[in-house]
Amino acid sequence: MTLKYLVRKIVFYVVALWAAITLNFALPRMMPGNPMLVLVAKFKGQINPHALSSYAQLFGLDQHTSILTQYFQYIGQVFHGNLGYSFGLYPETVTQVLMQSLPWTLFLLGTSTVISFVIGTLLGIVSAWRRGSVLDSVAPTVFTLLGAFPYFWLALVALYFLAFRLRWFPIGHAYSDTVMGWSWANLPDILYHAILPALTIVVTSIGGWLLGMRNNMITTLSEEYVKVAKAKGLANTRVMLRYAARNAILPNITSFALSLGFILSGALLTEIVFSYPGLGYELFQAVGNEDYPMMQGALLLIAIGVLVANFLADLVYVRLDPRARRAQ
Amino acid sequence: MQTELTVQEGANVQPEASPVLTNVSTRTQGRRKNPLLGTVRRFFQNKKAVVGASLITLFIVLAIIAPLLTHLSPNATSFLPLQAPSGAHPLGTTSLGQDVFSQFVFGTRETLSVAIIAGAGTTVLSMLVGMVSGYVGGLMDEVLQLVTNVFLIIPGLPLVIVLAAVLPKSGDFTMVMVIILTGWAWGARVLRAQIMAMRSLPYVESAKMGGESMFSIVFREIMPNMFSLIFANLLFSIIYAVLTESGLQFLGLGDLKAVNWGTMLYWADTEGALLSGAWWWFVPPGLAIALFGAGLALLNYAVDELTNPKLRSQSRRRRRLQRS
Numbered sequence: 001m002t003l004k005y006l007v008r009k010i011v012f013y014v015v016a017l018w019a020a021i022t023l024n025f026a027l028p029r030m031m032p033g034n035p036m037l038v039l040v041a042k043f044k045g046q047i048n049p050h051a052l053s054s055y056a057q058l059f060g061l062d063q064h065t066s067i068l069t070q071y072f073q074y075i076g077q078v079f080h081g082n083l084g085y086s087f088g089l090y091p092e093t094v095t096q097v098l099m100q101s102l103p104w105t106l107f108l109l110g111t112s113t114v115i116s117f118v119i120g121t122l123l124g125i126v127s128a129w130r131r132g133s134v135l136d137s138v139a140p141t142v143f144t145l146l147g148a149f150p151y152f153w154l155a156l157v158a159l160y161f162l163a164f165r166l167r168w169f170p171i172g173h174a175y176s177d178t179v180m181g182w183s184w185a186n187l188p189d190i191l192y193h194a195i196l197p198a199l200t201i202v203v204t205s206i207g208g209w210l211l212g213m214r215n216n217m218i219t220t221l222s223e224e225y226v227k228v229a230k231a232k233g234l235a236n237t238r239v240m241l242r243y244a245a246r247n248a249i250l251p252n253i254t255s256f257a258l259s260l261g262f263i264l265s266g267a268l269l270t271e272i273v274f275s276y277p278g279l280g281y282e283l284f285q286a287v288g289n290e291d292y293p294m295m296q297g298a299l300l301l302i303a304i305g306v307l308v309a310n311f312l313a314d315l316v317y318v319r320l321d322p323r324a325r326r327a328q
Numbered sequence: 329m330q331t332e333l334t335v336q337e338g339a340n341v342q343p344e345a346s347p348v349l350t351n352v353s354t355r356t357q358g359r360r361k362n363p364l365l366g367t368v369r370r371f372f373q374n375k376k377a378v379v380g381a382s383l384i385t386l387f388i389v390l391a392i393i394a395p396l397l398t399h400l401s402p403n404a405t406s407f408l409p410l411q412a413p414s415g416a417h418p419l420g421t422t423s424l425g426q427d428v429f430s431q432f433v434f435g436t437r438e439t440l441s442v443a444i445i446a447g448a449g450t451t452v453l454s455m456l457v458g459m460v461s462g463y464v465g466g467l468m469d470e471v472l473q474l475v476t477n478v479f480l481i482i483p484g485l486p487l488v489i490v491l492a493a494v495l496p497k498s499g500d501f502t503m504v505m506v507i508i509l510t511g512w513a514w515g516a517r518v519l520r521a522q523i524m525a526m527r528s529l530p531y532v533e534s535a536k537m538g539g540e541s542m543f544s545i546v547f548r549e550i551m552p553n554m555f556s557l558i559f560a561n562l563l564f565s566i567i568y569a570v571l572t573e574s575g576l577q578f579l580g581l582g583d584l585k586a587v588n589w590g591t592m593l594y595w596a597d598t599e600g601a602l603l604s605g606a607w608w609w610f611v612p613p614g615l616a617i618a619l620f621g622a623g624l625a626l627l628n629y630a631v632d633e634l635t636n637p638k639l640r641s642q643s644r645r646r647r648r649l650q651r652s
Contacts, residue, residue: 151575153578283490
């Protein structure tokens with residue numbers, strides 16, 4: 001039965017991947033008029049003609065073959081990792097630029113998401129366990145309010161006060177100008193640059209985990225087996241964590257998977273506000289430079305990243321919940 | 329008759345609360361006859377609901393009476409730049425010499441109309457897809473579910489940004505379309521699950537026997553019973569719309585000549601409002617987005633609490649116990 005579940009999931013992710021690639025193929029065709037003429041007119045003399053023709057070739061904009069042929073050609077190119085040349089950073093290909101920025105996004109987001117999930121879920125467990133306590137009335141309210149602020153606004157205010165005024169943290173970027181990129185020796189410097197962006201992500205996203213976990217816990221706490229465990233005189237922490245939380249956490253794990261998309265979206269704003277050299281920042285730069293191959297490459301890579309993350313989360317879920325293995 | 333009623337009341341709520349509720353329901357016997365009135369009363373007893381509804385009403389009133397609040401044009405650049413708040417300019421001026429208060433109230437108008445239209449559109453699309461998919465079942469359901477899940481998983485904001493950059497002109501119409509396109513999937517999924525649970529209930533079966541058409545059953549029989557869920561979904565969609573709209577405008581992907589909360593923030597950021605200490609320019613739009621969003625979120629929780637007694641906070645029940 002597990003196999004059938006897996007096959008269904010794999011089919012779904014293949015379809016989703018296909019949809020993402022197709023969408024990407026359609027994007028330049030959404031521009032008004034003949035996209036090729038628009039591009040040539042727009043960039044007259046400003047970008048390397050080779051970059052432009054490689055873009056046209058990739059998307060089949062200059063060919064007189066049928067759109068279906070162009071489409072299959074494009075899919076073939078994508079699977080070979082060919083996303084064309086960047087308009088803005090010409091001699092570099094889109095794939096090269098994206099591969100440089102991907103690790104930064106994974107590092108910043110991975111760390112802050114895990115921290116936020118762990119703290120939020122723990123707070124949710126405790127506030128449901130002690131309903132009506134000070135923690136239960138204060139924590140959800142505070143974090144919900146923080147979550148209501150537009151993220152970019154809070155991030156800018158934090159940047160202004162904590163980095164610009166108080167000089168506790170550096171103003172943006174992933175590392176100091178004096179060091180060159182990633183190495184173990186630079187780790188302290190890199191961590192120092194990551195603290196403020198990570199903090200803003202954690203503070204604004206904790207509320208969702210907290211409330212979700214709190215509500216699941218409240219439902220689970222009224223289950224018979226929890227009452228039995230309490231009646232048996234088991235230690236409070238044991239009932240709280242091993243009996244109630246263990247079952248209540250499952251929906252939170254599903255939303256963890258589903259929210260990966262939202263989190264990556266949030267990363268985009270984080271990276272833009274803090275000039276953090278990840279995928280989102282690259283995408284935004286590309287929008288500013290009208291670097292279409294780069295924009296589309298970044299979008300595709302983000303989409304693939306989300307798909308892979310969700311697939312992994314599904315696998316974990318099957319491991320954790322025996323019902324998912326038996327269902328369907 | 330009376331005892332039967334109280335037993336039913338008690339069964340809906342958690343057992344330990346039943347003595348209180350028996351008390352309440354006998355006390356309010358007269359008013360119980362109109363269920364709508366009871367809902368309204370419970371709504372006003374809920375602190376979250378009242379605060380949320382007041383915040384939203386405040387902004388809507390502000391948007392409606394905008395021209396009455398200021399006679400200054402939001403686009404006029406005829407004042408001294410970067411003035412702190414004063415009698416003439418309650419929220420000061422921008423670095424381009426515009427009146428921030430006037431920009432703010434007219435901006436409220438534009439932001440709210442886009443958010444509400446986009447939110448409503450999103451909800452309608454979610455309803456159509458979710459309800460048809462859940463009710464019809466079979467192959468149709470499989471296909472629609474697949475589409476929903478694909479839209480759910482494709483990252484929204486990056487897609488929105490690329491769409492806004494590629495599409496011809498990023499006016500309000502494009503904005504609304506982009507928000508609907510990227511926002512409907514979550515609601516469709518939730519509504520589908522609910523209708524799946526409802527479609528085999530006796531009243532639906534009997535409507536089917538009576539020969540009602542599918543659309544009539546879905547939208548006239550089942551939909552009214554899902555009102556709270558649809559309403560919650562609408563609130564959620566409006567929050568999504570406000571945040572997406574302002575986010576895009578803040579990134580400079582909206583119409584830069586328009587006046588709304590997002591473009592106000594865009595200009596404030598581009599012109600270095602924070603660096604020059606012009607908090608009166610930067611704070612109001614951000615705070616407004618937060619308060620409007622918080623209002624919607626509070627109302628959303630309140631709807632959740634009113635329809636799901638398990639979530640009602642215990643402290644409130646305790647207070648009621650003490651009172652009785």
